[in-house]
Amino acid sequence: MHVEEICRLHSTYREDMRVMGYCFGKGDKSACIVGAMRGNEIQQMYICSQLVRALTELENNGCVSAGKSVLVIPVVNAYSVNTGNRFFGVKDVDINRSFPGNDFGEPVSRLADALLSRIGEYSFGIQLASFYMQGEFVPHVRMMETGYQNTSLANLFGLPYAVVRRPLPIDTATLNYNWQDAETCAFSLYTNCTDRIDENTARQGVAAILRFLTRMGIIRYESHSGYISHVLYESDLSDVYAGRGGIFRGQVKAGEDVRYGMELAQIIDPFDGRIRERITAPTDGIVFFAHTESLVNESDVAYRLIHRLHE
Amino acid sequence: MLEKVFETELAVGEHLAVRRNRLEPEGGWKKRITLVSGIHGDELEGQYICYEVVRRIKENSRFLTGCVDVYPALNPMGIDMAHRTMPKIGMDLNRMFPGKEKGSMTDRLTAAIVDSIIGSDICIDLHASDIFVREIPQVRLAEEFAEELLPYARWTNVDMIWMNATATVHESTLAHSLNLMGIPTLVIEMGQGENINRSYGDQVVDGIFRVMQEMGIWQGPVADTREPAVSSDGEVEFIRSDVDGVFLPQAEHDHYVHSGDLIGEVVDPFEGTVKRQIYAKRGGLLFTLRAYPVVYEGDLLARILAQ
Ligand SMILES: [Zn+2]
Numbered sequence: 001m002h003v004e005e006i007c008r009l010h011s012t013y014r015e016d017m018r019v020m021g022y023c024f025g026k027g028d029k030s031a032c033i034v035g036a037m038r039g040n041e042i043q044q045m046y047i048c049s050q051l052v053r054a055l056t057e058l059e060n061n062g063c064v065s066a067g068k069s070v071l072v073i074p075v076v077n078a079y080s081v082n083t084g085n086r087f088f089g090v091k092d093v094d095i096n097r098s099f100p101g102n103d104f105g106e107p108v109s110r111l112a113d114a115l116l117s118r119i120g121e122y123s124f125g126i127q128l129a130s131f132y133m134q135g136e137f138v139p140h141v142r143m144m145e146t147g148y149q150n151t152s153l154a155n156l157f158g159l160p161y162a163v164v165r166r167p168l169p170i171d172t173a174t175l176n177y178n179w180q181d182a183e184t185c186a187f188s189l190y191t192n193c194t195d196r197i198d199e200n201t202a203r204q205g206v207a208a209i210l211r212f213l214t215r216m217g218i219i220r221y222e223s224h225s226g227y228i229s230h231v232l233y234e235s236d237l238s239d240v241y242a243g244r245g246g247i248f249r250g251q252v253k254a255g256e257d258v259r260y261g262m263e264l265a266q267i268i269d270p271f272d273g274r275i276r277e278r279i280t281a282p283t284d285g286i287v288f289f290a291h292t293e294s295l296v297n298e299s300d301v302a303y304r305l306i307h308r309l310h311e
Numbered sequence: 312m313l314e315k316v317f318e319t320e321l322a323v324g325e326h327l328a329v330r331r332n333r334l335e336p337e338g339g340w341k342k343r344i345t346l347v348s349g350i351h352g353d354e355l356e357g358q359y360i361c362y363e364v365v366r367r368i369k370e371n372s373r374f375l376t377g378c379v380d381v382y383p384a385l386n387p388m389g390i391d392m393a394h395r396t397m398p399k400i401g402m403d404l405n406r407m408f409p410g411k412e413k414g415s416m417t418d419r420l421t422a423a424i425v426d427s428i429i430g431s432d433i434c435i436d437l438h439a440s441d442i443f444v445r446e447i448p449q450v451r452l453a454e455e456f457a458e459e460l461l462p463y464a465r466w467t468n469v470d471m472i473w474m475n476a477t478a479t480v481h482e483s484t485l486a487h488s489l490n491l492m493g494i495p496t497l498v499i500e501m502g503q504g505e506n507i508n509r510s511y512g513d514q515v516v517d518g519i520f521r522v523m524q525e526m527g528i529w530q531g532p533v534a535d536t537r538e539p540a541v542s543s544d545g546e547v548e549f550i551r552s553d554v555d556g557v558f559l560p561q562a563e564h565d566h567y568v569h570s571g572d573l574i575g576e577v578v579d580p581f582e583g584t585v586k587r588q589i590y591a592k593r594g595g596l597l598f599t600l601r602a603y604p605v606v607y608e609g610d611l612l613a614r615i616l617a618q
Binding site for chain 1 (some may be wrong): 319320321322323324327393396400401402406407414415416419441443481482483519554555556557578580581603605607608609610611
């Protein structure tokens with residue numbers, strides 16, 4: 001393993017922000033894994049750190065294939081992690097909405113450009129990503145529908161679900177989209193949380209990435225075979241909205257089976273404690289996403305359900 | 312008449328509501344103008360403009376022959392908190408259009424805003440600059456709608472029309488969505504974030520009355536309006552810092568500079584040294600000047616509209 005500085009940013013008031021890469025193996029640029037791009041992506045950073053640890057051991061045991069190399073960048077945005085902000089700087093810029101970037105542009109645009117020019121040539125790109133809403137996901141791997149996406153490769157992570165998202169204009173500035181544009185086969189990996197560490201799903205995330213790298217012949221690693229993934233289109237998920245605002249008392253977790261009509265959550269009046277609304281399942285299905293915050297606004301997405309596939 | 316175009320229940324004892332004031336003449340009307348502001352909660356220049364437009368119309372309502380809809384705050388909680396984005400979710404509301412009727416809260420909010428503007432003959436979206444740079448009053452046009460919008464833009468009494476296909480004109484903005492639907496929509500940018508420059512405000516208010524006059528919405532007297540400079544990207548020189556430090560401007564915003572003039576300095580407060588002196592490469596109007604002192608490498612210091 002060797003450590004490489006990908007890029008750095010100077011501040012008059014702080015130590016330089018250095019974006020560090022951990023490189024394993026020598027040869028083709030096979031796979032690149034990127035962690036915290038937002039300051040609250042603690043689980044994402046943790047997964048990368050555990051991956052660096054696992055790959056160090058594998059490399060020492062001669063388990064990185066000849067002619068292949070892997071790069072892991074655990075943290076892109078250390079400044080924001082340390083100040084507890086999601087986005088970068090006083091200007092509050094989302095680095096994951098700043099790609100492909102520009103060498104002559106804004107500070108974050110230069111950072112994105114430096115990062116992409118270093119990581120754009122890998123065959124496979126895996127980003128540990130987070131969602132803008134607070135909540136819990138079933139661990140899954142996500143691809144953008146760009147025309148280049150290859151969902152059969154997404155199955156190789158062995159996570160229960162692979163989700164294909166049709167990009168909106170707002171997605172075109174993400175790393176995932178621009179990686180695909182640079183002909184890297186790009187995946188975003190979501191576990192159940194962001195700003196805290198969940199050891200179980202972190203382990204599952206590390207195992208999924210190692211499994212993928214093994215199946216692509218980049219490393220040799222004894223892994224159990226994982227799940228056979230279901231491929232879903234994001235547009236096929238059914239969104240269940242909160243009909244009222246108030247205190248959110250969720251009754252089901254991500255991954256649970258629900259039946260049509262079953263109570264999923266209660267919304268409680270924050271003043272008198274009475275139930276304002278009982279949210280029920282509109283269909284039989286599996287909870288793909290669950291709102292986890294204590295409060296909810298009217299029309300917030302409370303749950304996203306996968307319709308049960310009747311065989 | 313104040314109307315709610317959108318309302319949704321927040322968690323604790325409050326509704327998020329988007330309100331507009333509809334001003335109409337008694338005997339019916341044919342043409343309708345919509346003024347919107349406050350998509351970005353840290354941009355307050357439009358608050359004065361909305362106030363002043365409503366005030367002037369109420370003072371001389373006999374001259375009103377069309378419908379004027381004024382929306383001072385499309386992102387009311389953002390303005391209340393001086394947040395550019397939607398508080399809590401941190402999403403830029405002006406990247407969420409056109410929205411959809413059955414969707415998340417922001418989807419419904421943006422869809423309701425668009426729905427309420429449909430039927431207008433023109434829409435003007437009033438923005439300010441951010442807190443980082445000062446701007447002169449200007450209309451920014453996407454190239455694809457430029458031909459159609461240019462005649463309206465010339466009436467707005469701004470100093471400059473910037474045909475800018477890439478830098479600040481995005482898809483999924485309110486203006487783009489409305490222009491696609493055939494409602495001519497102008498984006499006016501001016502001043503500085505978290506501030507009101509009253510003379511810029513008065514200038515743009517005069518322009519809005521000129522637009523209303525041209526469209527048969529206002530029959531009263533209208534101030535003379537200026538002919539804006541029309542520029543494309545090639546005439547705009549961007550000056551960015553190539554070091555971090557503290558920027559101290561030397562030149563005056565909204566003034567002409569000559570090639571070789573000192574625009575400002577980037578200094579180091581620890582060492583007491585000047586790290587860079589920033590000079591104009593081309594002469595012209597200094598239409599953008601940095602207001603926020605601390606800079607990283609890459610931050611915008613100034614823009615010059617070359618002559
Ligand atoms: Zn704005």
